[in-house]
Amino acid sequence: MVASVSLHDDHLGRADPLGKEGLAISFEFFPPREKTAEDRLLRDIRGLEALCPRFVSVTYGAGGGTKQNTQAIAARIAAETPIAPAAHLTCIDASREEVDAVARDYWNSGIRHIVAVRGDPPGGAAVYEPHPHGYAYATDLVAGLKRIADFEISVAAYPEVHPEASSAAQDLTFLKRKLDAGATRAITQFFFDPEIFLRFAERVRAAGIKIPIVAGIMPITDFQRIRRFSRHCGVTIPTELAALFDGPQQDPATCRRLAIAAAVEQCRQLCAQGQREFHFYTLNDARLAAAICTSLRERLHNCSASPCTL
Numbered sequence: 264m265v266a267s268v269s270l271h272d273d274h275l276g277r278a279d280p281l282g283k284e285g286l287a288i289s290f291e292f293f294p295p296r297e298k299t300a301e302d303r304l305l306r307d308i309r310g311l312e313a314l315c316p317r318f319v320s321v322t323y324g325a326g327g328g329t330k331q332n333t334q335a336i337a338a339r340i341a342a343e344t345p346i347a348p349a350a351h352l353t354c355i356d357a358s359r360e361e362v363d364a365v366a367r368d369y370w371n372s373g374i375r376h377i378v379a380v381r382g383d384p385p386g387g388a389a390v391y392e393p394h395p396h397g398y399a400y401a402t403d404l405v406a407g408l409k410r411i412a413d414f415e416i417s418v419a420a421y422p423e424v425h426p427e428a429s430s431a432a433q434d435l436t437f438l439k440r441k442l443d444a445g446a447t448r449a450i451t452q453f454f455f456d457p458e459i460f461l462r463f464a465e466r467v468r469a470a471g472i473k474i475p476i477v478a479g480i481m482p483i484t485d486f487q488r489i490r491r492f493s494r495h496c497g498v499t500i501p502t503e504l505a506a507l508f509d510g511p512q513q514d515p516a517t518c519r520r521l522a523i524a525a526a527v528e529q530c531r532q533l534c535a536q537g538q539r540e541f542h543f544y545t546l547n548d549a550r551l552a553a554a555i556c557t558s559l560r561e562r563l564h565n566c567s568a569s570p571c572t573l
Contacts, residue, residue: 286534286563288314289349289450289477289542290552293322294332301336307549309344314556320349320378320417320542334365338372349417350374353382354404358396362404366411376415378450379404379441391427402440409445418442420449420476422463426497435470448474450542453481453492456501457532464538477540478533482522482551483508519551526555531562 290311295301308319321337323330333350340348350369352362369377381401384391393399398407401418408414418441421434428434438449449472454460464476483489486508493500507521530541545552 285539286559287317287477287540288556289316289318289320290549291320291322291542291544292336292547292549294336295547296332301332301339304336304547305339305343307547308340308346310549311553312345314553316346318347318349318376321351323351323353323355323380323382330365334368334372337369337374341373347376348374349376349378349415351378351380352404352408353380354393354398354400355382356385356397357394359398359407360396362398363407363411366408366414370412370414376417377408378417379408379446380419400437402437402444405441405444405446415447416445417448417450417477418446420451420463420467422451422454422460423497423499431466435466435472438467439470439472442472442474446474448477448540450477451479452496452498453479453544454498455481455493455504455529456499457529457536459499460533460538461536475540477542478530478538479542479544480526480530480555481544482526482546482548482555484518484522484546484548484551519554522551523555523558527559527562530555530559534563 290308292304292308295304311319319340321333321340323333337348337350340346352365352369354362357365366377379401381391381404398404405416405418408416418438420438421428424431424434425437428437441449449467451460451463460478467476481489481492483504486505490500490505490509492498504525507525508518513521526543533541543552543555
C-alpha cells in the first residue's frame, strides 16, 4: 500500500457539506455554443451552490475555439452566482498581446482565477508548434499572467505522464517550473487507478513541489467515449473497472448508478490515503456530479461511524 499523502486543506468553506468531511471540491464545464444552452448551463451551475464548490472552471475549447463563450460564461458566473469562476486560458493560436488582453478582460470582469494550460494543437495537428509571437508553453503563460495581475492560477499535472514528455522525471521538471512561475495548485489529468495517483503524489512531494495536487475525477457515463479519451491521453483503465462497464448495453439508469458508484469508490479510496481535494470533469452533467458528491459525503460519514476497508 502506498503511504498516506499529506495535502493542503486551506480555503474550505464552513458551509460546504463535504467540507465537514475535510474535503474541497470543484467542477469543470465546457461552454456550449448556443445561447439557450448557455442559459441552461448557468442554471445547472447555480444548482451546485449548496455544495459550496471552491470554484467552477470553464474550458477554452480545442484550439481556443470557444474562447468568447468561455469569457461570457465565466463573467456570468462571477456576476450571477456566489460561486467563484475559473476561466481556462491557453497558448494556442494567439499572440502574447492577445492573450494578455483576454487576461485583463477576465480581471476586469471580476475573474481572479485562471486555469493556465498550453492547449492542444489546433486543427487536429499531430505536433504542437508555438505561436511565433505567443506564449510557447504553460510556464511562460503562468509567468505572463502574474505580470498582469495577482491571479490565482491552476495548472495541469499528469499522474501517468504527459504524452509528449520523454520521462516521468522530465514531466515533474515541467510541473516544478510552472510552480516557480507562480502557479497556485495543480489539477491532474483524469485517472482511474487510485494507486497511480498516490504514487504520483509521492513523486511530486519528493521533487520538492509544495502546491496542492487536486485529483481530477472523470465519471464514466459513456464507457466507449471514455475509452477513446483514455487512449488519446495515455490513461490506464483498470481491468476490473472495464469489466464493470464494457459489456452488453445497459439501460441509462443502470449506467448512471454504476458511474456514481465507481466515482465514489475511487474518491473514497483516495480519501483513505489522505487526499482531500477533488476536481470533477462533469462533461456538463451537473446533476451527476452533484449526485456523486452527495453519495460520497454519505459514504464518508458512514465510514467515520464504522471503519471502511479497502
